[in-house]
């Protein structure tokens with residue numbers, strides 16, 4: 001996993017509340033046996049119509065919105081546990097999603113793949129949303145080490161699981177860490 | 193301070209805490225299926241690792257497989273490849289696989305309990321959000337992502353943050369024609385899809401105690417629809433009776449010892465929950481959803497709420513207007529199945545309404561049993577015959593139109609009343625519109641071709 005510390009980017013808004021993982025990546029695109037290429041079908045049915053034409057009213061298709069940060073509505077990533085949702089967002093080029101809250105499994109999947117789920121206050125979310133809609137050049141800066149997000153001249157602290165944070169900064173994944181613990185796990189089994 | 197049932201089980205499985213935010217938790221049982229496991233096996237293979245405890249992982253195929261003519265090769269190339277990849281991975285890593293046609297095959301959350309693999313006091317995971325279903329047996333069961341599937345395969349453990357706890361106590365008696373599905377749809381409508389985020393929910397109270405194990409599974413199953421990390425019901429006599437004699441439970445003296453141990457697993461009287469909710473089962477009516485989120489349930493005889501900024505997108509997608517009744521809306525498809533409602537009691541409930549009646553000509557009805565065992569039992573009880581006489585053919589076990597990864601897709605624009613758990617846009621097929629309901633309500637719609645109050649068919 002790539003180490004992350006700072007993200008400085010313009011923002012793409014997809015502002016609905018409760019965006020579920022079926023919207024992020026519909027089930028019919030889960031048939032791949034590798035982790036690659038899911039970005040192509042990110043938000044598939046919101047991006048394209050039945051004939052495969054781009055829907056102009058969707059922000060990902062609008063030239064004015066570009067960037068590595070997605071601004072989403074409340075309870076982002078609810079529904080299915082499919083990690084493909086995090087893979088699709090990452091593969092498309094996103095490195096962070098900003099919302100007022102995330103579904104637990106999605107949050108965990110995102111963190112395990114170097115995609116930052118950043119929770120901000122409702123107040124800041126409102127302001128940021130208005131700013132992005134009025135001015136697509138609005139930028140946001142995320143500083144993981146300091147756990148702060150800065151935008152529209154406001155700086156806010158965000159919460160992040162401290163263990164995940166240290167993994168992300170070092171670019172280390174949990175998998176390797178756990179495998180190192182196999183002996184301890186074995187002793188735990190013996191003592192039960 | 194007393195401890196919750198959840199805390200007791202968690203602490204018994206805690207290998208160590210890395211810091212305040214991360215525990216290393218031992219996992220007793222791990223279920224896998226064809227869709228969320230291939231990338232996890234690749235990760236092991238890339239690292240030159242073998243599965244650490246192959247006997248603790250159980251595999252089946254369910255998400256992607258056809259539900260007609262399962263004896264024939266899978267037509268769709270990518271689905272076939274996923275199933276074959278699972279077979280290869282299980283062979284290579286010595287994992288027990290219940291493949292297509294195996295008498296133990298079925299939806300992963302149906303077969304775990306049915307085989308007695310799911311037991312009280314355990315930690316259970318699966319790369320599937322509805323793993324919460326298993327919690328009905330007094331264990332900690334939750335869904336995980338594929339990276340975590342790899343962790344469990346490689347180490348039988350997970351790095352995970354400890355959730356908060358919540359208790360939902362439901363007392364009183366469910367009214368006639370009101371089922372466990374209605375109860376959980378009611379709870380979800382009360383709490384919203386993010387209402388339990390970060391929490392593990394214990395269901396308690398007399399209404400839950402008087403439920404059968406299958407009903408408790410239906411309730412725990414949909415915990416995720418309100419954002420909960422999982423759901424749990426303390427094991428009791430009913431749990432033991434359900435499990436007794438099943439293939440993977442201990443036998444003889446070991447069984448008695450286990451039951452004794454399990455009967456101790458309860459939240460203490462003075463246990464402290466981070467959140468509590470108290471509900472009266474008597475308030476609940478048959479429920480039905482009108483929108484594209486599982487928290488849009490209303491009593492079947494109510495009207496759809498007025499349009500607001502929040503529900504506008506949902507109503508537009510469904511083609512419904514605020515203020516209109518749900519009852520009498522024409523239905524195109526009826527789907528009775530999924531890990532929420534595809535067990536024998538669900539089929540019996542449907543048969544209770546369908547028996548002696550004919551399916552409406554205007555609807556297509558798919559009844560998909562949760563497992564081979566359910567299918568066999570339905571056959572023995574004559575339910576297949578009851579459905580056949582109504583003009584409905586029972587299909588073979590799998591997830592089917594719950595997520596429409598196989599051929600069982602609801603066509604664009606069609607309206608489907610479904611006993612599954614999600615009514616998201618396109619969940620049952622591109623452009624498909626889904627109404628969530630109980631098996632009784634779905635069966636009533638199969639007869640009338642319209643959204644119908646099931647109570648009119650029950651005396």
Ligand code: SF4
Pocket residue numbers: 254255299300301320322530531532590591594595612613
């Ligand atoms: S039946 Fe539906 S919800 Fe259940 S495991 Fe299968 S796809 Fe998931």
